Amino acid sequence: MNKIISHIKAQKNASQPLVCLTAYTSPIAKILDKHCDILLVGDSLGMVLYGMENTLGVSMDMMINHGLAVTRSTNNACIVVDMPYGSYERSKEEAYKNAKRIIDETSCHAVKLEGGADMSETIAYIVERYIPVMAHIGLQPQSVVIEGGYKVKGRDDASISKLISDAKAVENAGAFSVVIEGTIENVARDLSKAINIPTIGIGASADCDGQILVTDDMLGLLSDHTPKFVKKYANLATEIDKAAANYSKEVKSRTFPNEDYTY
Ligand code: KIV
Numbered sequence: 027m028n029k030i031i032s033h034i035k036a037q038k039n040a041s042q043p044l045v046c047l048t049a050y051t052s053p054i055a056k057i058l059d060k061h062c063d064i065l066l067v068g069d070s071l072g073m074v075l076y077g078m079e080n081t082l083g084v085s086m087d088m089m090i091n092h093g094l095a096v097t098r099s100t101n102n103a104c105i106v107v108d109m110p111y112g113s114y115e116r117s118k119e120e121a122y123k124n125a126k127r128i129i130d131e132t133s134c135h136a137v138k139l140e141g142g143a144d145m146s147e148t149i150a151y152i153v154e155r156y157i158p159v160m161a162h163i164g165l166q167p168q169s170v171v172i173e174g175g176y177k178v179k180g181r182d183d184a185s186i187s188k189l190i191s192d193a194k195a196v197e198n199a200g201a202f203s204v205v206i207e208g209t210i211e212n213v214a215r216d217l218s219k220a221i222n223i224p225t226i227g228i229g230a231s232a233d234c235d236g237q238i239l240v241t242d243d244m245l246g247l248l249s250d251h252t253p254k255f256v257k258k259y260a261n262l263a264t265e266i267d268k269a270a271a272n273y274s275k276e277v278k279s280r281t282f283p284n285e286d287y288t289y
Contacts, residue, residue, distance in 0.1 A: 044236025093132030142192020165208030
C-alpha cells in the first residue's frame with residue numbers, strides 16, 4: 027500500500043528526512059518506488075522529456091498521462107502530480123475542477139501547485155473538498171518569464187519575510203507539505219521551524235524535513251546546465267553514449283546479432 031498523506035505529515039521534525047524524487051515514466055517509477063517516500067510527477071517533465079525551454083507549455087493531458095504511468099507502476103511511495111501552468115490560477119473553482127480531474131484520471135494521492143499567500147484561498151478550496159495539496163514556494167519555475175529568470179530567494183529581509191508569510195499561509199490553508207525551492211540556507215531553517223507541516227527542500231539546504239531532486243539531474247542524464255544544488259549520483263549520459271557507440275559499431279561490423287541473439 028502506498029504511503030499515505032498522514033504518514034508524510036507525521037514526518038515533520040522526524041530524525042530521518044523524507045526522501046523524494048521526480049518520476050515521469052513507468053520504468054523509472056518502478057526502480058525509484060521502494061527508495062522514496064514521495065514520487066513527484068513534476069511539470070519539469072516539459073523540459074526533461076519534451077525538450078521545452080521552461081514548464082509553461084506543459085498541459086493537463088501531459089500531466090495526466092505521465093501521472094497514470096507512475097501510479098500504475100508503484101505501490102510504496104506517495105504519488106504527487108503537479109498542476110500545470112494555467113490550470114489553477116484563474117479561479118479556485120477551475121483549480122478544484124482540474125485537481126479533481128488529475129486525481130480521478132491518475133489515482134494519485136495529491137496535487138502540487140506553485141504559490142504562497144496568493145494561492146492560499148485556492149489551496150483551502152481544494153483541500154476543503156478532500157484533495158490533498160502540496161504547496162511550492164520560494165523559486166517558482168512557472169514564474170520564470172515574469173521574474174526574468176530563475177532567482178534564488180531569501181537574500182534580503184523583504185524576501186525572507188515574504189517566504190515566512192507564504193509558508194504560514196499555505197500551512198493555514200491546509201497544505202500537507204510544502205516544497206521550498208532555491209533559498210539560501212538559514213532561510214530554510216527558519217521556515218522549517220515556523221510551520222508544522224514538512225518542508226521539502228530543493229536547493230534549500232539540509233535544514234528541511236525532506237529533500238527532492240529532479241531524477242534525471244541526479245542520474246547525470248541531462249547534458250545542459252546543472253544547477254549548483256544538484257549532486258550527480260550517476261553519469262548515465264556517458265553510459266548511454268558508450269552503449270549506443272558499441273551497438274553502432276557491432277551493427278556496422280555485423281557482430282550483432284550473432285547466434286546468441288538469433289532464433
Ligand atoms: O516540477 C518539478 O520537478 C518540481 C520539483 C523541482 C520540485 O516542481
